[in-house]
Amino acid sequence: MIKLLLLAGLAMSLPIAAHADDDACRNDRCPTSVSFTSISDTRSYGLLIAAPDAGCHHVRFRIEGPGAVFLGHTPPLAPGELAVVRMGRGFPEGEHVVTIASIGCATHPSATRRVTFAKAAPDHGWRAVGD
Numbered sequence: 001m002i003k004l005l006l007l008a009g010l011a012m013s014l015p016i017a018a019h020a021d022d023d024a025c026r027n028d029r030c031p032t033s034v035s036f037t038s039i040s041d042t043r044s045y046g047l048l049i050a051a052p053d054a055g056c057h058h059v060r061f062r063i064e065g066p067g068a069v070f071l072g073h074t075p076p077l078a079p080g081e082l083a084v085v086r087m088g089r090g091f092p093e094g095e096h097v098v099t100i101a102s103i104g105c106a107t108h109p110s111a112t113r114r115v116t117f118a119k120a121a122p123d124h125g126w127r128a129v130g131d
Contacts (some may be wrong), residue, residue: 029062029101036114038091044117046086049100050108051077056105063087064099071098074116084115 038045049061058076063085065071074083087098100109 001021003088005081029103030108031105032100032108034098034100034112037095038093041090041092043088043091044089045091046072046084046115046117047100048082048084048111048113048115049074049077050082050111051079052107052110053080053129055079056107059105060103061085061109062101062103064101066097068099073103075106086117 034047036045036047047063051059051061056079058078060076061083062073063071065087071087074085076091077083088118100112102108
């Protein structure tokens with residue numbers, strides 16, 4: 001009988017341990033810092049943001065600059081969806097840090113990439129840059 005109670009106690013404690021996640025968001029907004037390099041304040045920049053493949057039915061990501069200045073947000077994203085957020089011009093040459101906060105679900109973006117708009121390249125489009 002004692003063995004049965006010990007096994008029942010062990011079985012009840014296992015699901016709790018399985019759900020423990022050291023990387024879980026403890027904050028509603030789940031802030032994530034992203035740094036990127038600007039080569040000119042005349043260039044227009046954006047961020048390509050990917051929602052995680054699982055865990056949230058819909059999540060929106062809000063991008064904020066220094067001092068919590070609003071730079072843009074994604075539409076509501078389903079698992080695995082991508083969106084480009086235009087942040088605009090005005091980032092002087094050098095390193096910049098922005099914060100991505102989640103709205104609607106406590107999660108981090110699964111991937112981010114800087115995007116440059118209105119390039120002088122022959123394709124005249126945008127391309128994700130991995131920095």
